[in-house]
Amino acid sequence: MISSNGSSRGxxxxxxxxxxxxxxxxxxxxxxALYPLAMNTLGEDFYIGVGSRVLILALAASALNLALGYGxxxxxxxxxxxxxxxxAVAILAKHGVVAAWIALPLAVGVAAAAALLIGAISxxxxxxxxxxxxxxxxxxxxYLAISLPEFGGDDGLPLAARSLVPGLSLEGDLAFYYFVYxxxxxxxxxxxxxxxxxxxxxLVAIRENERRMAAIGYPVYRLKLMAFALSxxxxxxxxxxxxxxxxxxxxxxxxxxxxxxxxxMVIIGGSGYFWGGLVGAAIFLILEETISGYTEHWNLVxxxxxxxxxxxxxxxxxxxxxxxxxxxxxxxxxxxxxxxEKA
Amino acid sequence: xxxxxLEQALNGLQYGLMLFLLAAGLTLVFGIMDLINLAHGSLxxxxxxxxxxxxxxxxxxxxALLLAILATAAIGVILERLxxxxxxxxxxLSQVLATFALILIAxxxxxxxxxxxxxxxxxxxxxxxxxxxxxDELYYPAYxxxxxxxxxxxxxxxxLLVNRTRVGMWMRAGASNPQMAAVMGxxxxxxFTFVFALGxxxxxxxxxxxxxxxxxSVGMGESILIPAFEVxxxxxxxxxxxxxxxxxxxxxxxxxGRLVLTFGLKLVVASGTxxxxxxxxxxxxxxxxxxxxxxxxxxxxFPARG
Numbered sequence: 001m002i003s004s005n006g007s008s009r010g011x012x013x014x015x016x017x018x019x020x021x022x023x024x025x026x027x028x029x030x031x032x033a034l035y036p037l038a039m040n041t042l043g044e045d046f047y048i049g050v051g052s053r054v055l056i057l058a059l060a061a062s063a064l065n066l067a068l069g070y071g072x073x074x075x076x077x078x079x080x081x082x083x084x085x086x087x088a089v090a091i092l093a094k095h096g097v098v099a100a101w102i103a104l105p106l107a108v109g110v111a112a113a114a115a116l117l118i119g120a121i122s123x124x125x126x127x128x129x130x131x132x133x134x135x136x137x138x139x140x141x142x143y144l145a146i147s148l149p150e151f152g153g154d155d156g157l158p159l160a161a162r163s164l165v166p167g168l169s170l171e172g173d174l175a176f177y178y179f180v181y182x183x184x185x186x187x188x189x190x191x192x193x194x195x196x197x198x199x200x201x202x203l204v205a206i207r208e209n210e211r212r213m214a215a216i217g218y219p220v221y222r223l224k225l226m227a228f229a230l231s232x233x234x235x236x237x238x239x240x241x242x243x244x245x246x247x248x249x250x251x252x253x254x255x256x257x258x259x260x261x262x263x264x265m266v267i268i269g270g271s272g273y274f275w276g277g278l279v280g281a282a283i284f285l286i287l288e289e290t291i292s293g294y295t296e297h298w299n300l301v302x303x304x305x306x307x308x309x310x311x312x313x314x315x316x317x318x319x320x321x322x323x324x325x326x327x328x329x330x331x332x333x334x335x336x337x338x339x340x341e342k343a
Numbered sequence: 344x345x346x347x348x349l350e351q352a353l354n355g356l357q358y359g360l361m362l363f364l365l366a367a368g369l370t371l372v373f374g375i376m377d378l379i380n381l382a383h384g385s386l387x388x389x390x391x392x393x394x395x396x397x398x399x400x401x402x403x404x405x406x407a408l409l410l411a412i413l414a415t416a417a418i419g420v421i422l423e424r425l426x427x428x429x430x431x432x433x434x435x436l437s438q439v440l441a442t443f444a445l446i447l448i449a450x451x452x453x454x455x456x457x458x459x460x461x462x463x464x465x466x467x468x469x470x471x472x473x474x475x476x477x478x479d480e481l482y483y484p485a486y487x488x489x490x491x492x493x494x495x496x497x498x499x500x501x502x503l504l505v506n507r508t509r510v511g512m513w514m515r516a517g518a519s520n521p522q523m524a525a526v527m528g529x530x531x532x533x534x535f536t537f538v539f540a541l542g543x544x545x546x547x548x549x550x551x552x553x554x555x556x557x558x559x560s561v562g563m564g565e566s567i568l569i570p571a572f573e574v575x576x577x578x579x580x581x582x583x584x585x586x587x588x589x590x591x592x593x594x595x596x597x598x599x600g601r602l603v604l605t606f607g608l609k610l611v612v613a614s615g616t617x618x619x620x621x622x623x624x625x626x627x628x629x630x631x632x633x634x635x636x637x638x639x640x641x642x643x644x645f646p647a648r649g
Contacts, residue, residue: 068436074435074436074439076439121634121637121638124637124638124641125637125641127435128373128379128435128580129576129580129637129641131379131435131439132572132573132576133576133633133634133637135569135572136569136572136573136576136630136633136634137630137634139569139626139630140626140627140630143623143626143627144623144627146623147619147620147622147623148619148620148623149616149619153619256565256569257565260443263439263440263443264440264443267436267440271436297451297454297455299447299448299450299451300447300448300451300452300455302444302447303444303445303446303447303448303451304444304448305444306440306441306443306444306447307426307441307444307445307448309440310430310433310437310440310441310444311429311441
């Protein structure tokens, strides 16, 4: 029903370009599996932890990418789901539940439920209203976290120990990296299946032309809500892993600054491209690591960089390849239509 | 109790009017230029810091306030010319990102210039006392009364500007259909610059007036941005009347709700918990109000574009 060239602007939009080829995926998986071993042999064990962080935030950014890049839903509140997952793990741990097989699925469930609720209301609106209402909802979570003593208030909740996986100690950096690697890997596999499925295609088509999809009988609201809930759930998984990495959660995870950073990662990488979240998170965190080594005013550099990106390459790094390929033909590069729709 | 509520209602009015100053600029810039400006709160912060800086130089509040307003408006003009004009044709996502970048730049620049410590602005001595509103029962700070007065005056002025003047007519025309307005002879670009500078000036006014009450600190713009957004969503984007009604609603609910909820909660839970939970629930009620309004009237209470 949805042919790849059925859309009137099929050649301009990354309907297929967003999906990775199998060899790139395998190469990426091998590379990421070898990374900590290489760091270990080089004696740079510190960078194994950095690697875990990159993977976790790549997962969070990719989760946002599902809603933002594929679904065209500009959510400025995804930190709420990240935080929901983190707080779920921390609160469970506080009450003595540390088994990973309970904590992680529960964190995902809590975040997905929150996303379902927020999405159900927010998706009644569109455009700028959607941006603002997701922002306001995330702020609700932030207020809750800082004011409930149960949640540790301003100080957040520390985690006494990392989640327990039978037969594996996660306390070491290397073991934890591989735990993150497999968990995030599964999530990426799920994301791939989602994006490549009829559901994913329908989602992209809705992003392209919502009214047309509604007219030919797709349940637009339900599909968008599903995507939003899935996106929230995966962000919750990232939050749960993040809490395990940093041994605790703070309300800072819930600030809209964090939502903005996730969005920045997606855009740097390329929204609507499968690897957009991963590439964006890696570039962002590596830049942060490097630049903050030279100056404490990393945010200034980040801000300037972002302005540059927005004005010069609004579609992110992943789109550069196509831009370069297209330049000789003199065709103008289209902006990702996901975001063209206005209130 | 009655006077306590009355006092809180005045506080709510004052907070609401300050929110209005911010929301008015936000809603004008969005309604007329179709531009979502997350960095609006940064202009408020810049206004407050400039007031503090001028105050330290001049040791006098009102001249400092005037200078800060002019300087912030000038910054607004520069920003509009250099950046916002370019952003105007872009999609909302790019606007969100670019203005998010501006927030980072503004916060860091302020931190470099003024340091991370909050600054204080001294209250003008003549206004530091309290006014007796009800004999022996209700004293209210003169300075807060001044804020209320200024807020009401500005609200009236903006209403007259938008609805009764030629510039206002151009603004309304530009808001409903910029192309058509341009064809009919409205000079759209200078008007956009004017609107943006006006928004920046209102931000600076709010920042300067609130300076003596709050600490002037980095990031202060972000905490007030969310309520300001809630205000314009509740009121209807682009609508001046909506911004005023929304701001007063939000101000009242937040301030009076805080008192009533804390008091009510104390009957149910321990007073320590109530003291932290009350304000939270009040803030949440504002968000819930926004959700409710959007649910029944997705365009806000007073939609600007029919």
